[in-house]
Amino acid sequence: MSAELNINWTRCQGRGLCLELMADSLDSEPWGYPLPREGQGTDHGKVRVQADQLEAAREAVKMCPLSALSLQEGDSALDGQR
Amino acid sequence: MTTTIPTMHSGVLEEPRLLAAGPDARWTEHLECFGPLPPTTSDQQILAEWDASGLAGRGGGAFPTARKIAAVQRSAARTRRAPVVIGNGSEGEPLSCKDQLLLVHAPHLVLDGLLLTSRILGASHSWLAAKSGVHPRLLEALAERGENSVALHATDSHFLAGQATAVMSSLEGGPSLPRHPAGHLSDAGLAGAPTLLVNVETLAHLALIARYSAAWFQTAGTAADPGSRLLTIHDQGRYQVHEVHGSSDLSLVLEQLQISAANIQAVLVGGYHGQWTKDPRIQLAATNDVHRRPVALAAGAGVIEVLRHDACPLERTSQIIDYLARSSARQCGPCLHGLPTLARDFQALAQRRANAQLPEQIRRLGALVTGRGSCHHPDASARLAISALQVFGDEVAAHRSGTCLHTTQEQR
Numbered sequence: 327m328s329a330e331l332n333i334n335w336t337r338c339q340g341r342g343l344c345l346e347l348m349a350d351s352l353d354s355e356p357w358g359y360p361l362p363r364e365g366q367g368t369d370h371g372k373v374r375v376q377a378d379q380l381e382a383a384r385e386a387v388k389m390c391p392l393s394a395l396s397l398q399e400g401d402s403a404l405d406g407q408r
Numbered sequence: 409m410t411t412t413i414p415t416m417h418s419g420v421l422e423e424p425r426l427l428a429a430g431p432d433a434r435w436t437e438h439l440e441c442f443g444p445l446p447p448t449t450s451d452q453q454i455l456a457e458w459d460a461s462g463l464a465g466r467g468g469g470a471f472p473t474a475r476k477i478a479a480v481q482r483s484a485a486r487t488r489r490a491p492v493v494i495g496n497g498s499e500g501e502p503l504s505c506k507d508q509l510l511l512v513h514a515p516h517l518v519l520d521g522l523l524l525t526s527r528i529l530g531a532s533h534s535w536l537a538a539k540s541g542v543h544p545r546l547l548e549a550l551a552e553r554g555e556n557s558v559a560l561h562a563t564d565s566h567f568l569a570g571q572a573t574a575v576m577s578s579l580e581g582g583p584s585l586p587r588h589p590a591g592h593l594s595d596a597g598l599a600g601a602p603t604l605l606v607n608v609e610t611l612a613h614l615a616l617i618a619r620y621s622a623a624w625f626q627t628a629g630t631a632a633d634p635g636s637r638l639l640t641i642h643d644q645g646r647y648q649v650h651e652v653h654g655s656s657d658l659s660l661v662l663e664q665l666q667i668s669a670a671n672i673q674a675v676l677v678g679g680y681h682g683q684w685t686k687d688p689r690i691q692l693a694a695t696n697d698v699h700r701r702p703v704a705l706a707a708g709a710g711v712i713e714v715l716r717h718d719a720c721p722l723e724r725t726s727q728i729i730d731y732l733a734r735s736s737a738r739q740c741g742p743c744l745h746g747l748p749t750l751a752r753d754f755q756a757l758a759q760r761r762a763n764a765q766l767p768e769q770i771r772r773l774g775a776l777v778t779g780r781g782s783c784h785h786p787d788a789s790a791r792l793a794i795s796a797l798q799v800f801g802d803e804v805a806a807h808r809s810g811t812c813l814h815t816t817q818e819q820r
Contacts, residue, residue, distance in 0.1 A: 333780075334588040334782065335588065335739070335740030335741065335742065335743075335780060335781050335782045336586075336587065336588045336739040336740055336782050337588070338740070338741060339741065340741055355742070355776060356745075356776075357741055357742070357745040357746075358741075359741040359742050359780070361776070361780075367779065
């Protein structure tokens with residue numbers, strides 16, 4: 327079972343709650359926006375969520391003050407886009 | 409002196425296809441040249457021909473057009489909603505002039521493609537999005553054929569206005585800025601309806617394939633990149649538009665336009681979202697393929713710019729990146745902050761304000777913004793910067809030591 331975190335960049339303003347909740351998957355970059363840690367980014371600029379991070383990711387989706395995060399769970403999560 | 413044109417499927421087309429009815433073709437000239445639209449009884453056959461043709465979109469994305477059409481058909485059947493068809497002639501790429509040329513000189517062929525796709529998909533609405541400058545000619549063309557089922561939409565002229573979701577947003581009365589992709593337009597596009605959005609040149613090719621077959625279409629270009637494409641060629645501040653074979657050899661196109669190889673320092677392939685090359689043996693293709701020989705580079709929306717020896721390539725790249733940074737939709741943080749920083753660093757390099765770390769810093773910034781926006785603007789802008797560092801390594805080294813290999817207009 328795979329999951330993928332999708333960041334709506336038009337909404338994200340780098341408030342950083344997700345960075346705290348998902349410190350193992352997300353890093354902060356020079357302007358404070360979330361950056362997938364080494365090897366956690368996927369082709370489409372999304373973030374791969376490991377099983378042990380799933381609960382934290384769900385929490386981050388709920389807590390994001392700008393509703394910029396969504397989580398796609400299940401086998402379709404890493405399907406090719408378009 | 410005449411150059412011998414080799415009898416291969418490359419270079420400028422022997423006989424124009426898209427502009428076969430001549431310049432400023434009116435309805436009568438269009439009918440005389442191409443004949444009427446095929447009857448509705450051949451709609452299934454037309455779909456099969458489109459599918460067999462291998463046509464890829466000519467707006468820059470090069471996505472297989474028949475697959476887009478099939479996705480809209482499936483979604484319309486599933487949701488029982490009539491689809492919407494949008495012809496996109498917004499042409500945001502500043503170096504591209506072909507869509508405007510096509511809309512002015514062959515509007516009926518574009519309308520044929522729009523009407524055919526709308527008819528076959530059972531569309532509830534057909535839109536043609538284009539800059540307001542070409543609307544008078546389009547209105548005339550619609551009147552000439554007594555057509556009232558197509559609505560025109562005026563698109564903004566800024567760089568990202570032609571991006572698919574930006575056109576969608578603008579049509580819905582919002583800002584003409586890209587949206588965060590919530591799914592495929594074929595599933596839920598304009599006002600939630602299954603939506604087919606295709607470039608206007610693509611529509612014109614669809615109109616030709618419907619009449620003359622996929623086999624005819626494939627007599628131009630190559631198996632991997634069938635058919636022809638319009639190419640805008642910039643050189644010395646002037647531009648021309650020509651119809652060329654798919655995967656044409658760059659060197660052959662330049663030779664046919666009498667741009668001597670000796671005068672060429674490099675060529676920007678694919679426009680502002682493109683890449684540089686110094687190698688004239690590349691082919692102008694639908695998509696990049698650097699693993700084969702000759703190397704194929706994506707023509708994007710069909711644009712090349714020739715850089716002559718009197719121009720500094722880093723200065724030219726800096727101008728473009730500056731434009732791209734200013735063209736950010738300013739919606740996504742990494743692009744909003746990253747591109748101006750990238751532009752500033754690149755300008756420092758172009759202006760020979762030596763700093764040994766700059767090239768590495770530019771590479772890092774490029775990697776940092778890539779994939780971190782809702783559209784591909786940051787990715788493509790970064791790619792251009794990095795391609796300049798790769799292709800002009802000797803110039804980068806010169807600039808780092810405070811010199812420049814090329815005589816520029818602004819000698820410091």
